[in-house]
Amino acid sequence: MIINHPLLGPRDAAEFVYLGDASLIERPDWQADDAAEAFHAYGYLRDNPAGKHAELWYHEQGDRSWLVVTRDTTTHEITSVEMARDVARAKGRSK
Amino acid sequence: MRYSALKILREGLTGNKGWKPVWREPDPKPEYDIVIIGGGGHGLATAYYLAREFGMRNIAVLEKGWIGSGNIGRNTTIIRSNYMLPGNEPFYEMSLKLWEGLEQDFNYNAMVSQRSILNLFHTDAQRDAFVRRANAMFLAGADAELATTEQLRAELPFLDYENARFPIKGGLFQRRGGTVRHDAVAWGYARGADERGVDIIQNCEVTGFDIENGKCRGVQTSRGAIRARKVAVCVAGSSGRVMAQAGMRLPIESHVLQAFVTEGLKPVLPGVITFGAGHFYVSQSDKGGLVFGGDIDGYNSYAQRGNLPVVEDVAEGGMAIMPMIGRARLLRSWGGIMDMSMDGSPFIDKTDIDGLYFNGGWCYGGFKATPASGMCYAHLLAKDTPHPVATQMRLDRFRRGNLIDEKGQGNQPNLH
């Protein structure tokens, strides 16, 4: 596979390490009343779609950036690649 | 039709024209006691044991394509019970015992071949972990045997002992492990279930569940609605897709595992051999091909095909451990979709929806589990209580924190 890195251009996926669903960015509030349940869902339950899947890849043999790659799990077609940091901020994550 | 040497003789003399279909091709009835979704190894085994062990006959197995088209027909055919944890080992040992009597049981030669499985180790820490595992196997009534490098040299002289990057320090044998002709397992179970009245319905895709007031009352299919008292999902590889129709999210990701076979060769490998410092395991089929595999590709996929990096990684592992296979040629590669669960262990459980049952999450180890999975799922469906060897294979174990994590990799499915 080839991942079109937003800063570096097309790179072989072998340079990357895969983590999983990009929802892993959305770490729950540890102080919420339902924190135990929320962390269970965050840690263990997955949509696992047959189709478009936003997922986290780490450019370990590259610039060490985490990327959110949107890829179709039935065809492997990649439709977007974003810097995970930008995605995290857009989701309201900060310090 | 009972198979026997005599029958083959008689047919051979009369032009092989008397053979009958191995299973019927019935149309679906409007209602069954139990509808099993998925005509793979586990689904067919479940139907077989429901009929044979629990006397239930009014059962349908629904298969969207042809039976055995899933992972039962695309694996590396290995059977073993060399697990470590109490949540797993008794289950897999029961499975191995069922394999040992399977062919006489269903009168079909699936070529269960207990040629042994060997896990090589290359560090002291690996050895310690294998000793712990071997002892767990003994505690569960299984067999295990530690081999020194000297013993291995004598038994398997073709491994690389002289020039290895990660020298072999020994191995763990399970002599009762081995291989089975995978397709024949599906056909044998299908035949046995069909003989006992189970309807095996091919080309019948489930398109939805009929859930009324929190109770599952049947399914919608490409061949019409079918009512059922109980609906048993058994579609590893497609679990996410199917259970989404019931509105459930699962602790499962779907990943692709590639497997490979070489051109046919005269016998070189006695049993199954697994490399401990890289991703490579191999056996030789009765036809002579070296059947081998390694790690999953590592990304979510339903595509039933993989990519080159893993092919190369597996070949590197093979060359590292047995460089005499360099001139053997890879003939065919294929990919199967694995239900990779969050701790690497499976589920056989009721769901929160009354009448809807789930069996899945087998990771890349589903084949060896086929008989026990079928037996335990049948037990659960018939009695509504888990079979004693499957009590921990529950869907809520992550909420409770009762992990069955053999590899210690945590909630990252592609590492299991």
Add this chain to the structure above:
Amino acid sequence: MPEYTLTSAAPLAGTDISVAGTRLMAPADLAIVSVALPLGEEKPAGKAIRAAYGVALPEVGKSSLAKDDSRLVRLGSDLAFVIFVHPTPDAERVVAARLKGAAYTTDQTDVWVALDLSGPSARRALERICPIDLHPDVFAIGDSARTMMEHLGTLIIRTGDDSYRLLSGSSSAGSFLHAIETSLANIT
């Protein structure tokens, strides 16, 4: 006063091999200092770098050569390397002093080992181990890429028409050299 002194023994020091007109040599006394741009203060950091080196911080994947022959390589959005000749083990202090606290610096000199590959067969040899497209129209002089060669993380910089500087982890220097030597042997 301790009576002992330490002598430096950098891996691959002195390597200088020629195969069919292509030369592989280890540059001497190369110092490498990483420069991390503080979050939210990337602009002042960029200015400080320009002030110190007379060239702008290059884009990611590019490098630029300062007047004093220091090479600035941008590895990521907030990370760059300064590569320069400096024999003593205080390179980090030198760079930190020039940047006056505008960025975080870490000495990377001994983390890496460098090899310069130059000559007509350089690209053909790299074709065997480098996943990056090194076609001159694609990988221009000054371009850099961090990638993987023979299982080793490697930073490649194109330094001339037919010349490349390669950096890889110092602990695996021997395997790194072996990989490139093998490539040279295999193409001739």
Add this chain to the structure above:
Amino acid sequence: MSQVNRISGGQIDRAQEFKFTFNGKAMQGHPGDTLASALLANGQRLVGRSFKYHRPRGIFTAGSEEPNALVELRSGAHQEPNTRATVTELFDGLQAKSQNHRGSLEHDLMAVTDFMSPFLSAGFYYKTFMWPRAFWEKLYEPIIRKSAGLGRLSMQEDPDIYDKGYLHCDLLVIGAGPTGLVAALTAGRAGARVILADEDFTLGGRLNSETLEVGGVPGAGWAKEALVELAAMDNVRLMSRTTVYGAYDHGVYGALERCTDHLASSGGKPRQILWRVTSKRAVLAAGATERPIAFGNNDRPGVMLAGSVRSYANRYGVTPGQQVAVFTNNDDGWRTAADLVAKGVHVPAIIDVRDAPAVCDVPGARHIRNAGVVDTIGRKGLKSVTLTDGQVIPVDCLAVSGGWNPNVHLTCHQRGRPAWRDDISAFVPGRDLPPGMAVAGAANGAMTLAAAMAEGQSVANTQIEALGYKPSKADLPRAEDEPRECVPYWHVRESTKRGWLDLQNDVTVKDVRQSHREGFRSVEHLKRYTTLGMATDQGKTANIPALAIMAECTGKTIPETGTTIFRPPYTPVPIGALGGRSRGRDFRPYRLTPSHNWAKENGATFVEVGNWLRAQWFARPGEKGWRDSVDREVLATRKSVGICDVTTLGKIDVQGKDAAAFLNKVYANGFAKLAVGRVRYGLMLREDGIAYDDGTTARMSENHFVMTTTTANAVLVFRRLEFARQCLWPDMDVHLISTTDGWAQFAVAGPNARNLLRKVVDEAHDLSNEAFPFMACGEVTVCNGTPARLFRISFSGELAYEVAVPARYGNAMMDVLMRAGREFDATPYGTEALGVMRIEKGHAAGNELNGQTTAHNLGMGKMVSQTKECIGNVLSQRPEMVREDAVKLVGFRPVEKDRGLIAGSHFITRGDKAIMDNDQGWMSSVAFSPSLGHSVGLGFIKNGDTRMGEIVRAVSPVHGTEMEVEIVSAHFIDPAGDRLRA
């Protein structure tokens, strides 16, 4: 002359003669020959035996689709089984042997299976061999195994080397026949970066095998001119002997280049290169493969594909027989007859299943229309064929053409499904091609030369236009639209004898019918039940005819019955090539510690730790075994001072205004308030609450921390930290960079550690216990000004430091420490002594932090803060993970002191049976403690912390042993920690 079947012409160099042997028999050939053409030239018709029935077989094709002519090539460790003679280039001195027979090729004892074939029909083995049960493995299976398989491996290490590489292009053209040549010319002239790859050693494809003209010259000549033009283009790379074997995601193709297989010796150069080709676009111009027609005994040596017979005649100057009849359902078969006759070969008959006029005039050949072949005579070589009307025609070769199948294989590699085209009775590429791929020429169903070339141009233009290149409008050279009419005709129904479909695996028309009868009707069931298409040729000639027969049985059309799709590789690829250089000691890189050379010179035994090599112990003269060395190293360290290279621990520089806050989130225990100049032990959890990694982190200045990780987890921890910084808390100002390789780090441990360091660390630095207490850290200089870092931390439990210097000084530093330590009898110690001392001290390591244990299990539950946000603390509190009766890490010692504990033993309460239900836990680490004089162990046991003094059984049934052990504190040495604070 022994080359009895040589005829005129062909692209062989008759001036030069190659000698070779087949089954030891000396033969001759020429450069330009394949082994198959040379065998045919020498009149060798019988070349092998089939898989199941051991039927005598001859050469069937002239290409990589060959099912029969498989040989063991070369000898000794170079022996290469299952090598297709049809694509093996002849070289001087070639040795080949036939395979899969017991006794000689001519008299194969296993041929008896052929006479038992009625009882060995499809799937017979599933129905028998079950009684008695034990006989399967003891009797039946060994017999089956022995008879299965084809060629033999040498069982020796593959002596050749292999290489890999990466290529990039705008357009990859797969196949250098007329279509591919035109496509490459079109794209090359437009300036695109083109790779043109073909499996053959001579590019040109069918042009080399045909007498067709292009632009008024013979096709082969035109191909040569085109290749000259292409070779002159800088932007075009021509790759002969290169099979593009797989189409992977996003335009990546796998290609195998055979560099030295055509030479007698590889000369120390890579035998083959595995190329990973990254293409923006691709044109598949892989041509088509001819298919046979099934009829009685159609597998005899001498029955061949018609197009292949033509190849031998036109390209190699060989006729496979002296009397060659043609049996065809299409126009193309006629060309074989015409070309042979033009070369002076006698063609007695053209048997056409069609009731149609002659396609062309073939002098001397009888046109028998509306007829078929029902049987053949000649077990080891064809003697005659019998037609539907009973007439017998004496021939020694029958050229069969059943039409041509487009080579759609690569279009299916991403699970695309081919589509049926009635007009050519064949599958063509479907719509769901791999992205970026287009198909042209015969591979796309454009079956005539002119049409194929036109498509080569138009498809290449479309592809490069999409990349921004200007399409080429150049006129194509004139070529023929030769007659290609074909009727669907798969097998001769009148035939009562077995008609073969899959020649190698011996699958016949009857087997397909039986498969249908038994309900194996889907294509995949058919393949799996009969083994159709599973042989080394992957059913290239067999699959479609078999599908057609299944369609007949079911009464459906062929496309309704199904299609077969193809998976990589297109042709088999050696495992050696896929492994490349990564084998033997080059399997993975070596990482060496900075003091490696010193250690080597001082008697170290090394051990692999991940990719690192670490000194395991330093043997001294007179020591009888490793235990002697390790015991001495431990005792010397505890008595005075020992030195250990601990560089392999991961080191991560953490900087930034938010560095402290960041560490506070990634460690389970508090880090926000760590003082500058101080070190703290940190426990890292995974998000699921399991203990993940531990190490020390030092605060060098307000915004600068130096973290250490375990050796095993260095890369993984870095990855997780980057995840936390970029994905979880993206606005923290924190920066990470690894410095693992940058600093040579040494543990200096023992009562004299300070005294030793005092001699090395420059005087300006106060090392007194007051100025530099336990868990202090700082930047210092050593040996007159070399910058260094000093940490007062202890893994051994002794007064200890870790001192780090830039890695280039590491080897010298080890030497200096040892020289300075001479007066204290300083001892270097390796990983074994390190391990012994940490067990004596009760420190958890990899065997305890195995990814399955919690802080609660490890006795560190209280460290996990519940008052701050940190990774893992929420899920660590799940009910089953904080159970009171959970296993706890404690110490164990044998009741009988002289017994050695066994790591991996399980604990069973006294009096209980050793079964899984009674499993109380396991021993994780053991060592002989030279300090205590007996074995000590760490292990996990239920409620361990409340069971001190209890005696339990440690059982290890795999060793056949058990012993009684006492549960004790894990801190065997200095439980109060006085030593390390001294």
